[in-house]
Amino acid sequence: MSRVHSLAESSRLDRLMEKSAKGVTLLLFGQMFTKLSTFILNQILITYISPATFGVNMFLEFLINTVLFFSREGIRLSAQRVKDAETDSDEKSDKHSATLQSIVNLGYIPLMIGTPLASVVVYWQYGRFSELFKHMQLFKLSIALVWLAIVVELMSEPFYILNQFNLNYDKRTRFETAAVTLSCFVNFGIVFSFKDSEIDGLPIVAFCAAKLVHSMVLFISYIWDYQNFKKRNKNIHTRPTKILVGHSNSYYFDHDAMAHFYTMFFNLCFKHLLTEGDKLVINSLCTIEEQGIYSLISNYGSLLARLVFAPIEESVRNFLTRLVQNTDTKAHLETTVGILQRIICFYLYLSIIIVIFGPLNSGFLVQKLIGSNWSNSVSDTIPLYTLYLPLLALNGILEAVHQSTATGHDVVDYTYYMVGFSAIFMTTSYVCITKLNLSLQGLILSNMLNMTLRIVYCYRFIKHFYNSHAVSFSLWLFDSKTKSIVTSSLVIWALDCSLLGVTRNWFELLASAFFAQVLVIFIMYKEKDLIISVVKPKPLD
Structure with a gap:
């Protein structure tokens, strides 16, 4: 035995x-494409923008990354600690489905944390934003785009974590590549289409719009993939679902992971x-x-x-x-x-x-x-x-x-x-x-x-x-x-x-x-x- x-x-x-x-190889090539694309775009853009404008964009990116980090990083690491039951027996198959549902449930916690956190951080930093580019015509629009980009990206978190748990790096690579590519086109397109415009702070608006596009592409890609996944796993639900243990006990979130x-x-x-x-x-x-x-x-x-x-x-x-x-x-x-x-x-x-x-x-x-x-x-x-x-x-x-x-x-x-x-x-x-x-x-x-x-x-x-x-x-x-x-x-x-x-x-x-x-x-x-x-x-x- x-x-x-x-x-x-x-x-x-x-x-x-x-x-x-296999995942390392896929992530290496995926990161190479996405990071080089961003690098090349920044290389082109820095010849058209000042260090101050670039500093504002990087400060906004720092805020976005900070909110996303605090909202989701702990759950991403903890979800990997959920014990899986991979076997061919019907009983263990049910346990495996319960494990996957538990992963999906955990994926909603970042959204519950991140939405109010993004609101607090954006409101808290509003005064600092005003000092940096208070004369910008589209100031409020940029702030709204930053908040929306954070929330939309967190909406894809349940499906991202599920793919990570199943080690589906190929899907992640494809989705992130598409998101970065389209966001680069948006950022690049707005700046160069209106480079002669008198609208002040346009590169900042372009940066915020590109972040929102990046988040939307990720969310659409993951939710589309998840719908195909559900066809093969009919016991998995999109919304947070209570998981039964025996006849009397139930839970939404895995106790060890939490x-x-x-x-x-x-x-x-x-x-x-x-x-x-x-x-x-x-x-x-x-x-x-x-x-x-x-x-x-x-x-x-x-x-x-x-x-x-x-x-x-x-x-x-x-x-x-x-x-x-x-x-x-x-x-x-x-x-x-x-x-x-x-x-x-x-x-x-x-x-x-x-x-x-x-x-x-x-x-x-x-x-x-x-x-x-x-x-x-x-x-x-x-x-x-x-x-x-x-x-x-x-x-x-x-x-x-x-x-x-x-x-x-x-x-x-x-x-x-x-x-x-x-x-x-x-x-x-x-x-x-x-x-x-x-x-x-x-x-x-x-x-x-x-x-x-x-x-x-x-x-x-x-x-x-x-x-x-x-x-x-x-x-x-x-x-x-x-x-x-x-x-x-x-x-x-x-x-x-x-x-x-x-x-x-x-x-x-x-x-x-x-x-x-x-x-x-x-x-x-x-x-x-x-x-x-x-x-x-x-x-x-």
Whole structure:
């Protein structure tokens, strides 16, 4: 009987790994298209708008993302903790339907939280909006569009969470690609159709309208897909439906998921405070022009993180959460250690490339891209931001593992530490910006410090988690191949610095790109076995 159970567990893990691996690929390509589309659009638009206008748009986007984050992030993570009953028997099939209905029910909580929260935030910030563009003719329309965009996007949340629970990344990729494409057309079309118009603040209206279109496309896509899903699963209802347990008990929301949500919510508040803390600080201590400049730096500097790191983190988080909730066998946990070590090894090599070539070349590249409307401080600041990216990447993957394996008590403990991290970050930011006059560089240095603190905490937690299950865990295996790659990287960096230095023209950029290509080829050669194992993974025994 135990042999049958073991085979069933291995089969489940195989399915989860297969879906997760496929999901990473789909999300990578989907994020690549959507983020590059947005990046290209912003690149075109910044030649027509001022840093102040760009700063206002980024401030509005910050508000939208903040409301969406607080409304839905806790439920998205907690819904993955609902235990599923996948089997062919009729009894378990009914339980599986109840599980899916529970997921749909949970998806309505973000709408219940987000609608009043959006109203409060928009009303609270109304005075600040007025100061920023009080002379704009379509000011009230822009505010209304922001509120409506938030509500409409939250309306699609029950169906989004259901797709995430079923690991249907292909649908999500298609829907988000369509939403971003159409919103880009709307933003681009409004600005260029009325570029000679005397309507003040038109780029802000275009941004808000594009956000609403993005939300509407997502909602229409998910509700259309859900109607097809209901035809195959007639026991699932669109509205929140009471789920019966036995003859007398019933519930709307899964108790384990809600318990995790309650403990997770406050942790997410502090995480968001740290993750978006740079925006909070810069909104308080810097001018609107500096806000626009920092937003541009973040868009350029974090493009790689949003294209590559974010999809990997999300897939790992969903995979580990589902795995840990259904099995905690030593063999399966050892498998996850191998997967994490491969990912961290990839992050290490990518970080080496970023650290070597980012500071030397990013200033010249950005200076050629941004146009004459922007200050030279952009090209002076972004080299330091490239050194921040490896910390951002490592923290992302470690926090994804922490969120997947942490109990309610662990989440509360992390919240206390996050309070301390927030205090340290705010203090160092204030000192660096106002006392040392480091401006944006000071903000980046403070971010690097708080990311380091979070990395240390999460690594110690993960190591303790695996050790408590008698599984050995280390951040990466520093073997002979890794040593030779690090040594070769130092040699190439020394050659690049001595022969070329900081890039000043296109010839030096091409020469630096040649050095980078040599290093990438050498890494691929040394890690060819690892690449083959990722491309053609062996099935579990």
